[in-house]
Amino acid sequence: MMKIIHLSDPHIHTNELFGINSVERFKCALEHIVLNHRDADMFAITGDITDIGDEDSYNLFKKIIKEFNLPLNLEPKLIPGNHDNRENFKKTLNHVPTDSNGFIQYYDDYKNNRFIFIDTLEHGTHIGHYTLKRQEWLIDLLNNTDDNKEIYIFMHHNPLALVRDESDGIGLKHKKEFKEILISKKNIKHIFFGHQHITSSGSYLGISFSSPRSTWSPLIPNFSSEYRLGLANTDPNYNVAILNKNGIVIHTEDFLKTEVNWFK
Numbered sequence: 001m002m003k004i005i006h007l008s009d010p011h012i013h014t015n016e017l018f019g020i021n022s023v024e025r026f027k028c029a030l031e032h033i034v035l036n037h038r039d040a041d042m043f044a045i046t047g048d049i050t051d052i053g054d055e056d057s058y059n060l061f062k063k064i065i066k067e068f069n070l071p072l073n074l075e076p077k078l079i080p081g082n083h084d085n086r087e088n089f090k091k092t093l094n095h096v097p098t099d100s101n102g103f104i105q106y107y108d109d110y111k112n113n114r115f116i117f118i119d120t121l122e123h124g125t126h127i128g129h130y131t132l133k134r135q136e137w138l139i140d141l142l143n144n145t146d147d148n149k150e151i152y153i154f155m156h157h158n159p160l161a162l163v164r165d166e167s168d169g170i171g172l173k174h175k176k177e178f179k180e181i182l183i184s185k186k187n188i189k190h191i192f193f194g195h196q197h198i199t200s201s202g203s204y205l206g207i208s209f210s211s212p213r214s215t216w217s218p219l220i221p222n223f224s225s226e227y228r229l230g231l232a233n234t235d236p237n238y239n240v241a242i243l244n245k246n247g248i249v250i251h252t253e254d255f256l257k258t259e260v261n262w263f264k
């Protein structure tokens with residue numbers, strides 16, 4: 001069994017954002033993780049690490065992580081989202097690997113699993129991009145991954161529309177190209193993403209997927225045919241994925257609710 005903590009969209013900022021303190025909420029999530037999931041095998045944060053991509057916010061993020069003095073197994077794996085700035089990210093979080101073109105893409109092997117972290121940030125837009133050079137990196141990596149390895153992909157943007165294509169205003173632009181890559185490899189087991197700040201799960205091309213809400217500001221799903229975002233002050237969360245030899249289970253942790261009554 002393997003336990004993975006999947007947190008997304010902390011939107012760290014030096015000030016309050018729309019009446020919510022993203023730093024306080026992120027700290028609450030970390031406290032909850034340390035208290036309940038210290039035994040996790042991996043901790044991933046799928047982008048929108050900061051809200052405006054400024055150096056101060058990355059330094060603040062780093063400071064928070066340092067203060068928590070997380071054990072090695074909980075040192076977060078990081079990728080950027082549309083609210084991040086790649087240069088400031090790399091300058092301040094310089095331990096995070098990059099590919100030969102400077103994109104924040106890398107992989108990590110654990111037992112028989114390969115975890116691939118990809119970069120869908122394109123500066124100047126909230127829409128996700130997966131341009132040719134990034135695609136080539138992923139295709140090459142997949143071609144060099146044994147067929148008996150189980151592959152898990154972490155990305156910021158949703159690779160499919162969560163309701164209708166016409167209302168997916170800020171999802172991944174290169175859906176068609178990304179789909180081709182996904183169907184080229186049989187052993188991709190799950191896709192973890194964030195970005196929409198809503199809990200979602202399902203199956204795409206036979207590959208299961210999941211997204212947690214933001215730890216900062218959760219949104220609600222848009223079932224209309226037009227692009228729109230809405231919030232209803234629902235709880236923020238993070239996800240806990242349990243991988244075992246027969247499949248994967250995704251739990252959601254509403255970390256602001258900390259009092260548990262275990263039935264006697």
Ligand SMILES: [Fe+2]
Nearest residue numbers: 009048195214
């Ligand atoms: Fe976000």
Ligand SMILES: [Fe+2]
Nearest residue numbers: 048081082195
């Ligand atoms: Fe985002």
